[in-house]
Amino acid sequence: xxxxxxxxxxxxxxxxxxxxxxxxxxxxxxxxxxxxxxxxxxxxxxxxxxxxxxxxxxxxxxxxxxxxxxxxxxxxxxxxxxxxxxxxxxxxxxxxxxxxxxxxxxxxxxxxxxxxxxxxxxxxxxxxxxxxxxxxxxxxxxxxxxxxxxxxxxxxxxxxxxxxxxxxxxxxxxxxxxxxxxxxxxxxxxxxxxxxxxxxxxxxxxxxxxxxxxxxxxxxxxxxxxxxxxxxxxxxxxxxxxxxxxxxxxxxxxxxxxxxxxxxxxxxxxxxxxxxxxxxxxxxxxxxxxxxxxxxxxxxxxxxxxxxxxxxxxxxx
Amino acid sequence: xxxxxxxxxxxxxxxxxxxxxxxxxxxxxxxxxxxxxxxxxxxxxxxxxxxxxxxxxxxxxxxxxxxxxxxxxxxxxxxxxxxxxxxxxxxxxxxxxxxxxxxxxxxxxxxxxxxxxxxxxxxxxxxxxxxxxxxxxxxxxxxxxxxxxxxxxxxxxxxxxxxx
Numbered sequence: 001x002x003x004x005x006x007x008x009x010x011x012x013x014x015x016x017x018x019x020x021x022x023x024x025x026x027x028x029x030x031x032x033x034x035x036x037x038x039x040x041x042x043x044x045x046x047x048x049x050x051x052x053x054x055x056x057x058x059x060x061x062x063x064x065x066x067x068x069x070x071x072x073x074x075x076x077x078x079x080x081x082x083x084x085x086x087x088x089x090x091x092x093x094x095x096x097x098x099x100x101x102x103x104x105x106x107x108x109x110x111x112x113x114x115x116x117x118x119x120x121x122x123x124x125x126x127x128x129x130x131x132x133x134x135x136x137x138x139x140x141x142x143x144x145x146x147x148x149x150x151x152x153x154x155x156x157x158x159x160x161x162x163x164x165x166x167x168x169x170x171x172x173x174x175x176x177x178x179x180x181x182x183x184x185x186x187x188x189x190x191x192x193x194x195x196x197x198x199x200x201x202x203x204x205x206x207x208x209x210x211x212x213x214x215x216x217x218x219x220x221x222x223x224x225x226x227x228x229x230x231x232x233x234x235x236x237x238x239x240x241x242x243x244x245x246x247x248x249x250x251x252x253x254x255x256x257x258x259x260x261x262x263x264x265x266x267x268x269x270x271x272x273x274x275x276x277x278x279x280x281x282x283x284x285x286x287x288x289x290x291x292x293x294x295x296x297x298x299x300x301x302x303x304x305x306x307x308x309x310x311x312x313x314x315x316x317x
Numbered sequence: 318x319x320x321x322x323x324x325x326x327x328x329x330x331x332x333x334x335x336x337x338x339x340x341x342x343x344x345x346x347x348x349x350x351x352x353x354x355x356x357x358x359x360x361x362x363x364x365x366x367x368x369x370x371x372x373x374x375x376x377x378x379x380x381x382x383x384x385x386x387x388x389x390x391x392x393x394x395x396x397x398x399x400x401x402x403x404x405x406x407x408x409x410x411x412x413x414x415x416x417x418x419x420x421x422x423x424x425x426x427x428x429x430x431x432x433x434x435x436x437x438x439x440x441x442x443x444x445x446x447x448x449x450x451x452x453x454x455x456x457x458x459x460x461x462x463x464x465x466x467x468x469x470x471x472x473x474x475x476x477x478x479x480x481x
Contacts, residue, residue: 010386030391034374034376034377034392035377038377042427042429046427047378048377309377310386312382314387
């Protein structure tokens with residue numbers, strides 16, 4: 001059974017981009033496009049979700065994602081409650097459901113969930129009342145669908161189409177839920193060549209089966225690319241000694257202006273943030289003319305508005 | 318019933334004749350997607366308006382959103398001017414319940430405070446549910462609730478009305 005889609009094919013929850021049809025991805029991107037101008041109006045609000053209660057359930061810290069979800073919900077006129085739940089307390093199994101049940105008793109309409117454990121948002125979605133929608137705002141190494149969608153929105157805004165692109169994802173793919181969501185979205189939207197570039201220790205085994213080409217050399221991997229996505233080196237997720245040092249990582253896989261010169265001259269550079277400057281990306285590139293890192297943040301609001309509006313509109317009354 | 322419907326172009330001409338004497342250099346025409354935009358484009362051209370044409374998609378302001386959800390093809394609203402203190406001529410194809418016009422006015426006020434809003438519609442089909450009446454109307458026609466009157470645009474740009 002597909003937890004995300006209703007029997008008639010409408011979006012019920014947004015948990016992962018894996019298996020979502022292209023029509024739904026495109027519908028979200030198109031809807032986001034029409035929300036873009038709301039941020040520029042005198043009144044930066046539309047009344048779509050007036051009277052709805054949205055709970056930001058963050059079991060793992062986040063600034064950008066939580067803030068953009070909050071802004072997106074407020075621009076839709078929803079009431080937003082932010083809950084930063086400490087990861088030190090027992091946050092598994094019963095404890096999560098108790099939290100969720102309590103919030104449902106406060107008449108929540110939507111949960112936005114971030115959790116360090118893969119599958120947390122699915123678990124909540126399986127156990128909520130039918131009128132409640134769940135958005136995964138990042139679960140463990142598994143999935144971060146709204147980030148993947150905002151990256152697609154950014155690519156479409158700057159490059160127009162997907163069918164003629166070569167896209168490189170550089171860095172710590174192993175620990176990255178963002179990379180997984182990006183790969184699913186890029187392949188679903190018809191990008192003919194998706195590459196992952198990184199040291200063997202930071203690429204998941206069998207990543208080729210996701211439909212990507214693997215490179216262990218940055219310069220070779222960047223050749224001919226029009227979109228370069230750098231990933232954050234996930235220090236907090238790095239349990240074993242997978243790397244000698246951040247300095248050595250930068251030497252081989254840090255994106256400098258010199259390395260970027262191997263991609264197409266009109267290539268755009270993306271990063272999901274927060275950046276480790278001087279580790280996976282050089283400041284000169286991050287702040288340079290090819291960087292679209294700040295537009296990504298702005299677009300994230302419109303994309304999250306689109307997801308929330310589609311979910312709220314599709315839920316049974 | 319089809320035969321009794323007048324030509325849409327004749328109705329547009331009637332609207333132009335009614336609107337022209339009231340038009341000021343400060344009047345801005347705004348069409349409501351989709352049929353209202355078609356009519357607004359014609360009025361804008363025939364009235365030789367020098368001010369930019371605005372378009373509204375009221376999907377984000379509909380009062381039936383919680384029942385029927387988001388329209389699958391939402392188009393961006395485009396108001397390429399400052400509304401503050403302007404005279405707005407709002408244009409739609411068919412006036413029925415008045416809910417679309419209410420939603421459009423709500424949206425307009427989120428962009429600024431216009432000096433006035435007047436309403437022009439190609440057809441007023443009756444069945445009003447709100448105290449909203451057109452200032453300019455091409456045709457007044459009582460249409461039973463179980464029927465719909467639709468404006469469509471052919472490939473050559475020709476507008477036609479149909480009853481179904």
